Amino acid sequence: MSKKKEENKEQEEILADQEEVLEEVIEDIVEEEAPETTEATEPEKSELDLANERAEDFENKYLRAHAEMQNIQRRSNEERQTLQRYRSQDLAKKILPSLDNLERALAVEGLTDDVKKGLEMVQDSLIQALKEEGVTEVSMESFDPNYHMAVQSIPADDDNPADSIAQVLQKGYQLHERLLRPAMVVVYN
Amino acid sequence: MSKKKEENKEQEEILADQEEVLEEVIEDIVEEEAPETTEATEPEKSELDLANERAEDFENKYLRAHAEMQNIQRRSNEERQTLQRYRSQDLAKKILPSLDNLERALAVEGLTDDVKKGLEMVQDSLIQALKEEGVTEVSMESFDPNYHMAVQSIPADDDNPADSIAQVLQKGYQLHERLLRPAMVVVYN
Incomplete structure (x- = not known):
């Protein structure tokens, strides 16, 4: 029983670590991007602007998908632990x-x-x-x-x-x- | 005993999945940085080319993350069903x-x-x-x-x-x- 708890705890810690790492990654990417958003005020959009927008768009989608993935993983772990605890x-x-x-x-x-x-x-x-x-x-x-x-x-x-x-x-x-x-x-x- | 082993195995798989995801993220970051070093050999890459590359890169990352998310969800459902079936x-x-x-x-x-x-x-x-x-x-x-x-x-x-x-x-x-x-x-x- 206590072994199982320990395992759960270990897992949680590992998950927490991974979440931290990911958050840092996301922060870095977001920081990098910030300046580009002010460009939007320009009237004519060049091919370059459009390409940049597209890049930015996919980057955001990618970050959202990643965050969502982390959420799914976290919830799935919590659910598994509850199922285990009350399985009997x-x-x-x-x-x-x-x-x-x-x-x-x-x-x-x-x-x-x-x-x-x-x-x-x-x-x-x-x-x-x-x-x-x-x-x-x-x-x-x-x-x-x-x-x-x-x-x-x-x-x-x-x-x-x-x-x-x-x-x-x-x-x-x-x-x-x-x-x-x-x-x-x-x-x- | 065998059940605990199974649980451990399941946990390991989940951890392995998560590690994979992290590795991908890290790879992505490394890849992103890599071009700067090789750029020296290629003569000229326009700003537009770079922006397009960046867009394509993030699109791929997004698609991968999305596929991975679906995998995680599927596996998590299967796992939940198994836990339910053998809970007693x-x-x-x-x-x-x-x-x-x-x-x-x-x-x-x-x-x-x-x-x-x-x-x-x-x-x-x-x-x-x-x-x-x-x-x-x-x-x-x-x-x-x-x-x-x-x-x-x-x-x-x-x-x-x-x-x-x-x-x-x-x-x-x-x-x-x-x-x-x-x-x-x-x-x-």
Whole structure:
């Protein structure tokens, strides 16, 4: 994971360098040209003027195409990085019900030790797989409408201040900072 | 591992593309300067000739930049499609051991109906989630070294021709046409 980040960083740096170089090139060319623009006031246009204009015209087109190319490259890199970061989103979302089912199965009374161990192994390996791809449970510290859905509320009191969470009915999950599904909670208010 | 290699390869290609572009730019600049040195040998070049040359030069540069831009866009689209198609590869691979564990848990003797039902529900929902993302079991029709790993072989006979599969020790999975892990099989030969 961190290796990938490093690679991305390296790439960004390389891109930034190349952009700098290009910008310098463009600046140089633009500077060179500046004086010619004042010529336009002359009434009659000689063949030379026309040739110069044509040169200037293509030079501008060339510079624009180049700048555009840089933009396309930059955007394409950014997009690739986003796709990579959230690539597991769809599959992760679809796996959450399996985790819920596992939790329910583990809550059944009278499981033998073997079965319980087996279920816990499956649960652990699923959670581990999700974690490695950046999926974690949402924090339960205090109620946050961005990450929690209050399905019921209980009057707050001295021991339980408003916005503290009384009960979690279903866990919520996020992929990096992006919410996969909110936690369903009972909240004090 | 192989995925990371692919990514690196893709990145390298992109970097190589960008380097090419830069090299062209630098070449262009060098070319631009070059004529001044050779000019000494040629007797007379009018200002008009020079302006025309300059126009032609920038026109070529513009056309090249434009073609290059289209290439970059095309490659970037192809790359995005590939990333999308195989985006679930890493998470799917990591989920396969959970499926193995579930199968093993289901094979334990003396499970109550409730537990069995619970396990099967988890199994079905996992398989469904994977299927929706394009993950399927590899075909078991006949031995294919691209999809199967023979861990043992049994002499073929009239009923069991060579390359038919005698037993599956561990299921194999593929994401679209890309192998996630081979099936471990006992094969007749």
